[in-house]
Amino acid sequence: MALPSYTETRYRVWHYIYITICTFVFIFLIAPLFVIFPLSFNAEEFLVFSEGMKNLDPDAFSLRWYNDMIYGTKNPWGLAAKNSFIIAIFATIGSIILGTLAALGLSSRHMPYKGLIMATLISPMIVPLIISGVAIFFFMAKAGLAATHTGIVLAHIILGTPFVVITVTATLSGFDHSVTRAAASLGSNPVNTFMKITLPLILPGVISGGLFAFVTSFDEVVVVLFLAGLENTTIPIQMWTGLREQLSPTILAVATCLIILSTLILISAELLRRRSERLRGINR
Amino acid sequence: MSSETKQILTTDGIPLEVSLKKAEKKNKIKAFLLVAPLLLFLIITYIFPIGDMFMRSVDDKMITNMLPKTFKxxxxxxxxxxxxxxxxFSAFYFDFKLLVKKQEQGKLGQRLNKEKNGFNSITKKLLRQIKRKKIDENANIKEQLMKVHKRWRSVEYWQAIKRTAPPYTMAKYLKGMDMYFAPDGSIAQVDEDRRIHRILWLRTLEIAFFVTLFCFFMGYPIAHLLATLPMKYSNLLMICVLLPFWTSLLVRTASWMILLQQQGLVNDFFVMIGLVSDDNRPEMMYNKVGTYVAMTQILLPFMVLPLYSVMKTISPSLMRAGKSLGGTPFVAFWKVYFPLTIPGIGAGCLLVFILAIGYYITPALVGGASGTLISNQIAFHMKTTLDWSFASAMGLMLLTGVLVIYWIYNKLVGVDNIKLG
Incomplete structure (x- = not known):
């Protein structure tokens, strides 16, 4: 963004003000995540940078909170992590299957009442979580699924499908339907066509929708707060209770792990997005 | 002429028109069958339960079912x-006796007490009289009942019972707006110092509005920068937007709790530059400031991403054309670039506003008493007071507001144009 040499001074000044504003906004966005990192290695129990840390004294840093996270008896982080992963994986699978099928139907130009149905399918993403939480809780309580893994998985499928529907519909919008017709004319049955032709082409969209569904489930706390019993505690629930009661450095250790996880997810989502753009480029 | 033209037939002898229609219908059914599993699943587990919330919010059958003979x-x-x-009187007496047998007279007393103060004690008194078998069922029950307590002689109490007769009520919705049904059936306002819900609604709107505004003023410049920088730089900066977007909400809230605490880095910084003195550090958490700061940072990516995707499509030559036609950069920006970004602004602002208006987690953690929103009140009634019908009513009031915005969003942007990542 080099300025042309003929730029007047006042625009030059304005340009630097603009760059400064942008810098501050970027710092505002990203800096909070980096505070957690060093503090999770704090040797002391307080959530402020100790003198030793400011002087980079090696004794001021320790892994004790990571130790506490894994072996600590007070916090059932192990159980929470296990539950979180199980619930998120099943919710993702459910969301992918239901969402992809629906997206396939919605992308067909024969679909009746497309707008209305799309709006309905997306609604769990728009409706405030607290309302979804109350409604789903009423249903699960009636169905006898409150405080069970099944109930939470179903709830997270509800919340996760809109993302799959959106990403897969977006991928299908650039999809050339003549390839499936070509497959059909060559004698392939619909299921075979889907598995061999359609699915590989829309796979990036499916996986990135799945990533959204996974993160939604993995990070979801409002609905789980209504549904979970002691046995179904998840990482977000543990963090929520921890943050409400006492902000302990162990939470920061967990938070650091979560940031690493989200970085990994971000990288895979970006790679997928690029691959998807490339694939769709070929189709055009 | 048309009736005389020979119909085009397919190879199996069916008119082409019929055959096409049939194929069309088959395709429609096929498309619908693909959507059906998800649609059915959502209707059963999600749409019906929201309807159930509505039934709960207006439900007032408890007394109707408890005193059937009385109302008759x-x-x-x-x-x-x-x-x-x-x-x-006698119908009420027999209804009440039946409730005593089922040990439900306490519930009746409490519910009637909400309608009119004083019911709790007189139903208890009646209960004692019944237990001591003081009431002769063959004599005039009206006179005996009037002797139990002087309030049974007051017509106001009987009017209160009559008011509870309809099986449905809008009372919970009125309560959500700090209003109630006065004894004569008209709608009245609660005392000024007890209007907590109206304050909460206004605060929710205020916070959602300002968070949207802050997000817009912060998001617009960086979306512009991201869209105009060469790819290799913008991809790097994009991470600053996407990493918070993918990071757990609780992690981000936790980091703000650390930053904003009294001994936190933000206060350290203020002390360092001499803005505040060390022993007079301002409280930035557990109040509105905390809610504003944290919510703005958390929702900012939802503003930047739609803006970015719109700005990306605006050709830079348009600005150059504007300038070459004699506009200063400011004029060119305002007259050419800005109007083109309005779809992105609409999408971003509506999305942030919708998300902010229903926010729960962050206000609950950093908001304290003065920074909580309507969602926190709903959760409070769900979990603490267990007044589920009131929580449902408030939830549906909030939902109505959100759906109106969603509808506008759908008209302006279209749900199928939502972009993620």
Whole structure:
């Protein structure tokens, strides 16, 4: 963004003000995540940078909170992590299957009442979580699924499908339907066509929708707060209770792990997005 | 002429038109069958339960079911300014006796007490009389009941019972707006110092509005920068937007709790540059400031991403054309670039506003008492007071607001144009 040499001074000044504003906004966005990192290695129990840390004294840093996270008896982080992963994986699978099928139907130009149905399918993403939480809780309580893994998985499928529907519909919008017709004319049955032709082409969209569904489930706390019993505690629930009661450095250790996880997810989502753009480029 | 033209037939002898229609219908069914599993799943587990919330919010059948004979007898009570006839008294007595047998008279007392103060004690008194078998069922029950407590002689209490007769009520919705049904059936406002819900609604709107505004003023410049920088730089900066977007909400809230605490880095910084003195550090958490700062940072990516995707499509030559036609950069920006970004602004602002208006987690953690929103009140009634019908009513009021915005969003942007990542 080099300025042309003929730029007047006042625009030059304005340009630097603009760059400064942008810098501050970027710092505002990203800096909070980096505070957690060093503090999770704090040797002391307080959530402020100790003198030793400011002087980079090696004794001021320790892994004790990571130790506490894994072996600590007070916090059932192990159980929470296990539950979180199980619930998120099943919710993702459910969301992918239901969402992809629906997206396939919605992308067909024969679909009746497309707008209305799309709006309905997306609604769990728009409706405030607290309302979804109350409604789903009423249903699960009636169905006898409150405080069970099944109930939470179903709830997270509800919340996760809109993302799959959106990403897969977006991928299908650039999809050339003549390839499936070509497959059909060559004698392939619909299921075979889907598995061999359609699915590989829309796979990036499916996986990135799945990533959204996974993160939604993995990070979801409002609905789980209504549904979970002691046995179904998840990482977000543990963090929520921890943050409400006492902000302990162990939470920061967990938070650091979560940031690493989200970085990994971000990288895979970006790679997928690029691959998807490339694939769709070929189709055009 | 048309009737005489030979119909085009397919190879199996069916008119082409019919055959096409049939194929069309088949395709429609096929498309619908693909959507059906998800649609059915959502209707059962999500749409119906929201309807169930509505039923709960207006449900007032408890007393209707508890006092069936009384309400039947009350149909004959004509002059409402006078005490009801003997039938009503005796019907009420037998209804009440049945409740005593089921040990549900306490619930009745509590519910009636909400309608009119003083019911709790007189139902308890009646219970004692029944247990001591003081009431002779063959004699005039009206007179005996009136002797139990002087309030049974007051017509106001009987009017209160009659008011509870309809099986549905809008009372919970009125309560959500700090109003109630006055004894004469009109709608009245609660006392000024007890209007907590209206404050909460206004605060929710205020916070959602300002968070949207802050997000817009912060998001617009960086979306512009991201869209105009060469790819290799913008991809790097994009991470600053996407990493918070993918990071757990609780992690981000936790980091703000650390930053904003009294001994936190933000306060350290203020002390360092001499803005505040060390022993007078301002409280930035557990109040509105905390809610504003944290919510703005958390929702900022939802503003930047739609803006970015719109700005990306605006050709830079348009600005150059504007300038070459004699506009200063400011004029060119305002007259050419800005109007082109309006779809992105609409999408971003509506999305942030919708998300902010229903926010729960962050205000609950950093908001304290003065930074909580309507969602926190709903959760409070769900988990603490267990007044589920009131929580449902408030939830549906919030939902109505959100759906109106969603509808506008759908008209302006279209749900199928939502972009993620």
């Amino acid at each position: 007898a009350m149909e004959k009570w004509e002059n409402l300014d006078e005490l009801p006839p003997e039938e009503v």
